[in-house]
Amino acid sequence: MELTHRSKLKLLAGLGAAAILPAGPALAQGYPRRPVELIVPFAPGGGTDLVARAFADAAKAHLERGIGVVNRTGGGGAVGLSEIMAARPDGYKIGLGTVELAMLPHMGLVRFSADDFLPVARLNAEPSAVTVKADAPWKTLGEYLEHAKANPGKIRVGNSGTGAIWHRPPRRWPTSSASASTTSPMRARPRR
DSSP states (O other), rough: OOOOHHHHHHHHHHHHHHHHSOGGGGGGGTSSOOEEEEEEETTTTSSSHHHHHHHHHTTTTOOSEEEEEEOOOOGGGHHHHHHHHHSSSSSSSSEEETTTHHHGGGGHHHOGGGGOOOOOOOOOOOOOOOOOOTTSSSHHHHHHHHHHHSTTTTEEEEEESSTTTTTSSSOOOOOOOOSSSEEOOOOOOOOO
């Protein structure tokens, strides 16, 4: 049986929930007494949101009260991560951290550093890729970069927002100039 992408995420989230949410008496007596909020610093429908929802679903088997996923978007993750940082450390507001934890402080967009957070579980790891439409004229990154350099301002690069992981790399690629491409934050769309 071949697993779909969604099934793989649910399986990984279930393993993560089992690893960090002990069964029965190992949980603090009576915890949780009310629902737990899981803050996702990105929009519904994106990869981070999908991982969070799979984790919340898998955690149902280990908690008497559910985990509600709350999306707090903006600033390439700054809004949601700042809310997580400001939360009382009582276990009722937790969050999904992303690589932006390390990037946003250096951009001056937040008043915290990655050291202010305590990771308790790794839910996923995924590779990133530069992708183009299948019928695009470029077959390699080098061909794309040369085209971008020869056509300043005519290429758009999609990302998840200013300060997010794919906002900066297009500006740093060795053969492109700062004006070779325009970055465009993309809106997440729910998967069907």
